[in-house]
Amino acid sequence: MNATLRYLTEPLIANNPVTLQILGICSALAVTTTLQTALVMSGALTAVLVLSSATISLMRNHIPNAIRLIVQIVVIATLVVVADELLQAFAFEVSRQLSIFVGLIVTNCLVLGRAEAFATRNPIGPSVLDALGNGLGYSLVLIIVGTIREVLGTGSLLGYTLLLPQAEGGWFEPLSLMQLAPSGFFIIALLIWAIRSVRVEQIEKPQHQLSRSEVEQ
Amino acid sequence: MRSPVSLWRGFLARPNDDRVKIFGVAFLTAVFSAVVVTVASVTLEPLQDAHLEAERAARMEQMLDTLPGMRDIMAEAGVDALTTRLVDLETGAFVEEPDPETYDLREAENDPERSVEIQPEADLARLGRRARIAPVYLLERDGDILLVVLPVSGKGYQSTLRATLALHADLTTIAALTITEQAETPGLGARAETPQWQDLWAGKEVTDETGQIVIDVVRGQAKGPHEVDAISGATITSNGVANMLRYWLGDDGFGPFLDRLREEGM
CATH class of the missing domain: 1.10.1220 (Arc Repressor Mutant)
Incomplete structure (x- = not known):
């Protein structure tokens, strides 16, 4: 039981797809200006990830090696189109804000990565748990970044005013940088730094080191 | 077997x-x-279309709000929305059939029975086909036209743009141009949808003294009442918008209707 649950809990922090594997950064920057878009994107990505992993895991014994990436991408793309259509039908305003980023889930390495690395080799149960865990790990980062950016950038969260801006008679000066893409980089970087300060085992070894002779010269 | x-x-x-x-x-x-x-x-298409329709209606409302004094005039005239009428584009005359409330312009555009092929040399907007009958939205008081709103469309860089063009009573001064639908490059052509660019059109005149359609977009500094700055980095989209207006105001578009309106009034 514990071993099974690890598929779900491992990707949350210990093996988080965003902060450890640095995958899915593009969308994590683009859709985190508000918590609402971050939540919808998280939901869409998690749903696509779980369903694609389940489908690919079911097909795993019959995917010819020569065309396996094509088959995986077609399955993922199909699910992404359906997710996009559903959002346009049931969450029109949010889908307008997410614009092309729902469609770009197809190219999110996280989804193809889990399909290729895990779902093609494992039965459906662990595959779904692994996908769900990774989806939640991605969502966790998006939610943290989205919350920080929305609160500091606008002073409100999900439409509720937390810090009254000066323009409306309060003391808070909204940091407009928080609404721009660079702040996404800063926050994710700080997050990675914080996690790796606590979990030192996540720090990567330098890929290239000067040899002794190079140093001495 | x-x-x-x-x-x-x-x-x-x-x-x-x-x-x-x-x-x-x-x-x-x-x-x-x-x-x-x-x-x-x-x-899911019906649900999505309903959202798009609601968005179009909201934009029409928004456009009325941006026109100075338009709400007062409407309140004075005792109307809270524009009147929708259907126009036969070829003759420029109003038609009573079908019902303007349920008329679907898109459906008509794609229906070979209810649309006509546009001659290539006249097809400035690069549409290929257009509906025979198009809706117009009018604001009138005591039989005088105050505002005419025309639905227009045309090809941009990578998508078909749709817009509503509101003309003042002189039928040449633009009251507002609102891009209602586009899928141009985000950050470049998609900026056609921003209020900053759309506001440049208000107050421009589409025709010169002789009645020629002269409205155009220019790169660099727009001068005079007939020129609008192009969106920088999106010349094709900008030209698409200009061509769309020239097509729909011309003889193949709403030209006959506007002529008739000038001569006969309502």
Whole structure:
């Protein structure tokens, strides 16, 4: 039981797809200006990830090696189109804000990565748990970044005013940088730094080191 | 003759590097995906269209709000919305059939019975076909036209743009141009949708003294009442918008209707 649950809990922090594997950064920057878009994107990505992993895991014994990436991408793309259509039908305003980023889930390495690395080799149960865990790990980062950016950038969260801006008679000066893409980089970087300060085992070894002779010269 | 079940078993039992299996799996995956996408797209289309329709209506409302004094005039005239009438584009005359409330311009554009091919030399907006009958939205007081709103469309860089063009009573001064639909490059052509660019059109005149349509976009500094700055980095989209206006105001578009309105009034 514990071993099974690890598929779900491992990707949350210990093996988080965003902060450890640095995958899915593009969308994590683009859709985190508000918590609402971050939540919808998280939901869409998690749903696509779980369903694609389940489908690919079911097909795993019959995917010819020569065309396996094509088959995986077609399955993922199909699910992404359906997710996009559903959002346009049931969450029109949010889908307008997410614009092309729902469609770009197809190219999110996280989804193809889990399909290729895990779902093609494992039965459906662990595959779904692994996908769900990774989806939640991605969502966790998006939610943290989205919350920080929305609160500091606008002073409100999900439409509720937390810090009254000066323009409306309060003391808070909204940091407009928080609404721009660079702040996404800063926050994710700080997050990675914080996690790796606590979990030192996540720090990567330098890929290239000067040899002794190079140093001495 | 083997049963389908045993054929299927036989297919699955083939080794994964077998050609038949490779093509078979590729084909079945493609068919399955196509079915799923088609079903989703067709069943959800009415819901999506309703959202788009609501958005168009909201934009029309918004446009009325941006026109100075328009709400007062409407309140004075005792109307809270514009009157929708249908116009036969060829003759420029109003038609009473079909019902303007339920008329669907898009459906008519795609229906070979209710649309006509645009001659290539006249097709400035690069649309290929246009509906025979188009809706116009009018604001009038005591029989005088105050505002005419025309739905226009045309090709931009990578998508068909749709817009509403509101003209003042002189039928040449633009009251507002609102892009209602586009899928141009985000950050470049998509900026056609920003209020900053749309506001440049208000107050411009589409025709000169002789009645020639002269409205255009220019790169650099727009001068005079007939020029609007192009969106920087999106010349094709900007030209698309200008061509769309020139087409729809011209003889092949709403030209006959506007002429008739000038001569006869309502």
